[in-house]
Amino acid sequence: MATATCTAFRAVLEDGGLRVGQRVLHERVGFLSVLCRDLTAELVAARWDETSLDALAAGVDERGEPLPSKGWMAVRRLGWNAPGPAPAPAPAPAGCAGAGRMAGVYVSDRVRRAGEEQAARTLRLALHRRVVVVALLATWPADPCRRTQAEWAALRAELPAGVSGAEIRNRTRQIRNFACAHQGRLPSGLCELEDPPAVAALVLLAAMDRQQTTCERLDAAGARLRVKLPLCAAPRSRGDWAWHVIDLHLPATVEPDAVLHAPALRATPTGRIAVDLPHSRPVATAPATGHTVAVGFDWGVNTLLTGAVGRLAGRGETARVVTDGRPLIFDATAISAQLHRLRTHREHLAAKRDHYMALAAGLGAPHRTWGRLLDRAAVLEREHVRVCARIRHLNDALAWAAARWAVDQAAALGASVIYLEDLATLQARGRRRGNARLSGQVRGTVAEAMRHLAAKRGIAVVTVPARGTSARCPRCLGTLGHHPAPDRLGERGWKWAHCPGCGLSLDRDHAAARRIVSRGLLAQAHTITECATGTRTIRTTVDGTVTVVRRPKKTTRRLRRARRAATLPARPPGPKTTPGKARPTPARPTPARRSPTSHRTPDVRTVPATTPTRAVKRPAGHDTQTPAPISGRGSGHGVPAPPWPEPPPARTGRLSRETCRRRTHAVERTGFHHAHATEVHPLTPRFGPHGSSPRPRRARKA
Template identity: 35%
Template sequence: MTGPGSTALRQFAFTTRAHLAVDDATGEPIGLDDVDTRVGWLLDLVTAAGAELVSRLWHSATFDALAAGLDRQDRRLPAQGHVAAARLGWTPSYPDGVYVPSRVTRVVTAQVMTTLRTLAYRDTAIAALSARFDAASGAVAPPIGSADYVSAGFARGVRRQLIACSRRGGGAPAGRLRITDVQGPPQTSAMARLSAADRQLAQITAAERELVLTVKLPTCPAPVGRVQWRRVRLTAAIPAHLHGRAITDWHLPTLVLDRRGLLWRCAATELVPAGEPKSAIVAVGVDWSPSTLGAAAIAAEGPGGLSSDYRGWTYDDRGLGVKLARLQAEGQMLHTKAARLTRLAATAPPAVRSQLKEKIAILDEHRTAVGVKRGKINRELAFHFARQATDYAAAAGAQVIAVEDLSTLEARGRGRVNNNRAAQSARRQAVAALAHTAAGVGITVISVPARGSSAWCPGCDEPLVRPGGYHDAWCPRCQVGGNRDHLAGVNLAKRALLGRNKATRRRGQMPAVRVAEHAPVRPSPDKHGPTPSRPRHRRVRRSLPTVTRRLGVTPNKHVPAPQASVWDTVKPTPPHGDPGSRDTRLSHTICHWCGR
C-alpha cells in the first residue's frame, strides 16, 4: 500500500534484562544468579558444539557447496540456516552421554551457517586476489573483469594476508589460495540465537509493559536426559521508549552473558509511516566531515529546477569525538605494550614469564574496558547525531536523506593519525541509527556516491578552490561558496533527487544510488531549511563597577557576574534515559569538615 498516510513494517533491535524468574512447572521463584549459571551452561554447550562444527567444516569443499547454493539433490538451499545445514548433512556433535534437545542443535547450526555464509564472500575474493598476487613485489595486479572487483580497503587486508602466507611458506604461494589456506577457523561467540528455534525451546509474550520469555534451560553442566532440561519463565520490562509504539510482533531474543549477568538482545516489528523517495522534492545531504561527525545541507526541486540556499547545519558532538580519540590512543598504547611483553615472555625464564603473563592479563583487561567505553560513546554519539539530523530534515519538510556510501569512503592522505581517527569514527553506527530514526517519521535514507562531493561545485560541476583553507570552498564561476561540508551536502542531496527513480535496494540494506548525475543547483534567496538552533549565552553585567570589600561590614552590593564561557548555555540538560544523551547524575557533595 502506497500513498499519503500509508504504513510499512520495519524491524528494530533493543536490549533488556530480566528482573523475575520462576520455574514454569512449579511456579517457584528462582534467583537471577541461578538463572545466569544455567544460561552459562547452555551457552557452553552451544559454543563448544559450534566451534567443533566450524573446525570440522573448515575446508574448501564447504565453501564450494555454499557458493553453488545447492544441496545433495541439486535443490536450492533455503535461507534458514538450520534447514540448509540439515540438507547438507552438517550436524554438530556433543560429548558422550550428554543429551541436547534437537531445538538447541537448530540454534547451533543456524549460528554456524551465518558465520560460514559470511566468510564465503571472503573466500571468493581471496581466490581471485591470490591469482593476481606477485609474491616477489607484494603487489596485486588490477582486476581483468568486473566480477573480480573488490573494494580497495578489502584488497589491502587480503594483500597483507597473502604476504604473511608467502613469508610463512618461504616463497610464492602455489596456485589459487582459499580462505582455509591463509587463516584458521574463526572463533565463535558465546550466545544463543533463540530465533532459530520454535515453541518447544522458547516462546515470548508481551503483556502489561512486560515481556515474558519461557525458555528451556539445563539444570547441570552436562545433562544426561530430558529430565535435566526444565522450562524457566523470565520476566523483563519493556524499555520506556517503546511504550505507545505500534509494535505488531515481538521476536525471540538472543541470550548473552556480560559482566552484569543475562542480557536479552531482542527484536520487534512495528508500523511506521511509509517513505516515498520517488516522489521526493526536498532532500537533505549528510556529509561525513573530518572535523566533526557530519554536516547537512538541503536541496529542493521546483519548476525552475534544483535550488538551494547553501546554508547548512553542522553537528556538535559535545566533545565526544575528542574523548573517542583519547580512548583510541589509550587502547593502542595498551595493545602495543601487551605485544611487547608477549615477545619478551617468549624467551624469558619461567619465573619472569609468569610475572609477565600476569601483567599481560591486566593489560588485556584494561584494553577490554577501554573498548567497552568506546562502544558506549559510539552508540551515544550515533543516536544523538541521528536525532539531530532527523529533526533538521523533518523541519525542512524533506522526504529523503542522502548519505555518502561508506564502501567508497576511505580515510587517506591526511596523515597516519588523522586517517586512523577517521577510520575509527562512528560513521557506520551513525548511518544505522539515522536510518532507524528517520524511518520513524517517514523519511527514507539513501546511499549515494561520495566521490567529488566536496571537491566539485553543485552548480557547474567544476572543481572548487580553497581561498580560505581546507574548510572553505568557493566557485569563481557560480559565485557560491562557504563551508566545504555544506557544499558537499548540497551535492549529495542533488544526487539523491536526480537518482531517486533509479535507486536499487538489496535485502537487508538501504536504497542506494550507484551513478552520480549532474544538474545545476541555482542559489535561491528563499529560505528552504530551518534555522539551526544556537546556544544563547548568559549576559554579563559589565556596567556596574567593581566594589572593594570593606572589612568588618557585610556588603549589600551587586557583584559583576563572571565572564561567560562558550559552555554556559541556557539549554536544559538532556533527560535521563534518552538514547542520544549522556547519563548525568547530580549528587550533593558533603563537606567532611563542617558536615554540610
C-alpha cells in the same frame, strides 16, 4: 524489523517457583552459550574447505532440490549435522554430543539447531568474501598496487555487482601480505587465506521451538521469556536442564503495538544478561523515486554530519537543484576527543598487560614474582574490558543521537528522502591520528539507525557515490581549492573550500553536502534496492549545479513610498494645504546645539582610559574592573575602604544554571552536553514542490 537490547530483572524456576539470583542466572546462560559456541566452532572448522563452500554456494542438495532459507535445515539437508554420539564402552544417552570438546555432554536437538543455525550463517557470510578473493586471484596483476585500465576492466567483469573499491583494496592487501609471507606464492582460495572465523558465545533462540523456549508480551513495558537452561557446565542427562522464567524490561524504543520475536541471549562480561529482542511493526514503504525535497549529509572527522536541503525544480533536461543555503551541522568534536582519549588509554592498558604476561612467561612458575605479575595482568585485563565497554556504549549513544537529529531535520523540512555518502568508499589517508579518528567512527551504526528511524516516518535513506563530492564546486562544477580558513586562501588546507572560477567560498563539508543532495535528486531514477536487506543505493553519478535561492529583501519605508507614489495620481504643484487650515504649520524651533548622530560604532579611542577618580589605569576601550571590597579582617595594613560602592550580590547558583540551560537548549536536544548541533525547526515550511511561501522572519522587538 528492529532489534532492542534489554536485560533481565527477575528469574524464577518454573518447578517450585524458586527465585534465581542474577549471578546464578548469568552463570547458567553462560553455560548454554558456551555449549552453542562449541557446537558451532566444531561444525565450522569441519566444513572450512573449498568443497563444502562449493556445495553451499550451489544452493541445492544431493537430489537437486533447493536448500531452505533456515540455516539449520540447510545444514541437515546437506548432511552436515553436528557430530553424533562418540563410541564409548558404555552406551551414551540419547542426545549426547560425543566429539571433541562436546564428548559425553547431553544437549537436546533444539540446542543443536541453534549451533547449526549460527554455523550456517557464518559459512554463508564467507561466500561473499570467497567470490571476491576468487575474482582477485583470477585477475591478479603484475603490480597489485597500481592496476592498469585493462586490469581494472577485467577485474570488474569477474566481480559481482555492488563490490566497493574499499573491499577490493582490503582483499588485495590481504593477498599481498600472504604472498610476501610465502615467498611470492598466491593462496589457492579463501580457506587457505583465512583461518576458520571465530564464533561468538551466542544463543539463537529463533532456531528453537516451544519445547525449548517461548516469549510472550505482558504489557507495554514488560515481556516474559521461558527458556530451558543447563544447571551445570557439562550436563550429563536430561535432569541437568530446568525451565527458567525470565521477566524482561522492554525499552522505550519498543512500541506497544510491536510484535515480539524469538530473541538471542548473551552473557556480558559485566555480569548481566543481554537479550537481543527483535520486534516488528508494519510501516509504509517509502518510494524509491519521485522525490522533490531531499536532505543530503556529508561525513566529517570532527563535524560528524553536515547537511543541506535541496529542492528539485524543473523536469527533464531543465531539471536543476536549488537550496536555501542554510547548513545543518552536528558537531561532535568533544565526544570524538573523548573517544580518542579512551582508545589511547585502551592501547596503553593492552601494552602493559602484554608486557606483564611476557615477563611472567619468561620467569616461569617457580619464580617468586610469577604470581604477582599474573595478578597485575589480570587487573589490567579487567580494566581493559571496562574501557572497551565504555567506548562501545559511547559510540552507540552518539550514533543514535546523530541519527535522531538527522531524521528530525528531514521531517521538519518536509523532505521525503535522505542522501548519504557511500560508507564503503571512505578511507583515511595521512597521519595516524586522523586514521584512528576516521576508523573509529561508527558510521555504519549511524546509517542503520537512520534507516530504522526514517522508516517509521516514511522517509527513504539512499547512499550515493562519494567520489569527487569535495573536489568540485556545487555552483559551477569547477575545481575547488582547499584552504585552512576563508582569510588564508593563499595556503593549502582542508577545512575551507574556495572556487576560483565563480568565487564560491564556504565550508568544505557544506559544499560536499550540496553536491550529495544534487547527485541524489538528479540520479534518483537509478536507485537500486537490495532484496535481502532493503538497502537503497545509487551507483550512477549524475552531476549538476546547485543554485542558492535567496529570500526577498525586506521592504523599507522609502521603497513603500516610491510604490505608493507610482500608483497614486500626481499632486498639483504648490504648497501643500489641508482643508480648514488658513496658514501652514510653523516649523519646530531648532535647538542651539545639536549633537551629530552617526550609525557607525564609536572608535575605541573615544573611551577614556582611566576611571573618573584616576585611581586605576586600564587599556583604552576596556570596561573598568571593579575590585572586590577589602575586608578589615586579614588585611592588617590599615588600607581604607575604596570610594566606590560595593558591587551587588552575585546571583544564586540556581539562576545561573537556568541561564546556562537556556543558552544550551539546542545542545541538549542531541543528548550530549558537549555536542553542538543545528536546532530542529522548519525554517522553510513550504520549501517543497511549490516553494511559494517565503521564509518566516523573527518578530520585531517591542
